[in-house]
Amino acid sequence: MKLLGLVFLLFNLFMFSFSRKLLTESGGGLHDEAALLKLKSSFLDPNGVLSSWVSDSSSNHCSWYGVSCNSDSRVVSLILRGCDELEGSGVLHLPDLSSCSSSKRRLGGVISPVVGDLSEIRVLSLSFNDLRGEIPKEIWGLEKLEILDLKGNNFIGGIRVVDNVVLRKLMSFEDEDGIGPSSADDDSPGKSGLYPIEVASIVSASVIVFVLLVLVILFIYTRKWKRNSQVQVDEIKEIKVFVDIGIPLTYEIIVRATGYFSNSNCIGHGGFGSTYKAEVSPTNVFAVKRLSVGRFQGDQQFHAEISALEMVRHPNLVMLIGYHASETEMFLIYNYLSGGNLQDFIKERSKAAIEWKNGFNIVSWAHMMLSQGKAKEVFTTGLWETGPPDDLVEVLHLALKCTVDSLSIRPTMKQAVRLLKRIQPSRL
Numbered sequence: 001m002k003l004l005g006l007v008f009l010l011f012n013l014f015m016f017s018f019s020r021k022l023l024t025e026s027g028g029g030l031h032d033e034a035a036l037l038k039l040k041s042s043f044l045d046p047n048g049v050l051s052s053w054v055s056d057s058s059s060n061h062c063s064w065y066g067v068s069c070n071s072d073s074r075v076v077s078l079i080l081r082g083c084d085e086l087e088g089s090g091v092l093h094l095p096d097l098s099s100c101s102s103s104k105r106r107l108g109g110v111i112s113p114v115v116g117d118l119s120e121i122r123v124l125s126l127s128f129n130d131l132r133g134e135i136p137k138e139i140w141g142l143e144k145l146e147i148l149d150l151k152g153n154n155f156i157g158g159i160r161v162v163d164n165v166v167l168r169k170l171m172s173f174e175d176e177d178g179i180g181p182s183s184a185d186d187d188s189p190g191k192s193g194l195y196p197i198e199v200a201s202i203v204s205a206s207v208i209v210f211v212l213l214v215l216v217i218l219f220i221y222t223r224k225w226k227r228n229s230q231v232q233v234d235e236i237k238e239i240k241v242f243v244d245i246g247i248p249l250t251y252e253i254i255v256r257a258t259g260y261f262s263n264s265n266c267i268g269h270g271g272f273g274s275t276y277k278a279e280v281s282p283t284n285v286f287a288v289k290r291l292s293v294g295r296f297q298g299d300q301q302f303h304a305e306i307s308a309l310e311m312v313r314h315p316n317l318v319m320l321i322g323y324h325a326s327e328t329e330m331f332l333i334y335n336y337l338s339g340g341n342l343q344d345f346i347k348e349r350s351k352a353a354i355e356w357k358n359g360f361n362i363v364s365w366a367h368m369m370l371s372q373g374k375a376k377e378v379f380t381t382g383l384w385e386t387g388p389p390d391d392l393v394e395v396l397h398l399a400l401k402c403t404v405d406s407l408s409i410r411p412t413m414k415q416a417v418r419l420l421k422r423i424q425p426s427r428l
Contacts (some may be wrong), residue, residue, distance in 0.1 A: 037053065242321060287333075
């Protein structure tokens, strides 16, 4: 369990690292709104230029000052220029610098790295403000950014100005343009938007998770194989005994006593298999019912029925002494009764002349006795006298219904129990 927990933890870390970029790029309009609010908090705005930037249900971030969006409410343009004269003019317009110094639209502070979360932005103009500090490296990870206008500020390091506007098309970005960070900056992201350390983390996590999953699968499979092998070895020669008969019963003794399930020792056949006489000694004779392997739906059903048979103890029922069960052999061990079988007993007891075309059939015989008004012939004398006879006849009717060939006509177990309770509720 600890190993599985570790695998689960590493898998979650891997998924977190791998999805970080995807979540950043596919956050939708709400993600852009949150990014804009964080960007606002990094600015100094004494004149309330960004007073409309408020998150509430009455306004959408696409209606905020300086913000333009596409049909999916993703920010595609952010123009916050610090000169009044620039309002309504194109982004390439160059104002009089002396007039800009006293503008009430000037913003101070720094540009927050959260600007890199605006993954759909194409135009970013923050010119002629009083912004300071370094230009966030996250800007260079905006793959769709086409126009970046940052002139007229007080950034550290400076940037190259081309026709008063810094142009950057990410797909053709080259160091010799003098735009953005140099290729020597090991912390800069590649075209995929992932930093080298993130790529290394993802690859390492993937390898670790894969190896651990393989080890876990091999571990579970090996344990299961060993357990099954051990069970099979243990069961091959084992007989589970419920009753102490005074002599040891082993697999070899029982099988040898049946003549290795010889036809000469076969004393009956049934739907579950054949029964063989096994004479271990003159005073210890058993009936071994060899079951058809696969007749039961798995070990669970077989052992459930064995547990039920083990608890049955009645003078008129043959007692289960023990059993053997393995993948290739299954049999039950009962006491051997030398008085013949039920079929011969019924034939001898019946007074009616019966001709059976396909052998004796106890169900057909009981049905015939019932239809001829001779239901008494089906029951023992003691049971019939104990009665009441009417209840016994009702039970016989129910038994015949439960043995019809069509499963759709047979009553369910629930229906059978309900009928039995109605027939004789005081005894059931």
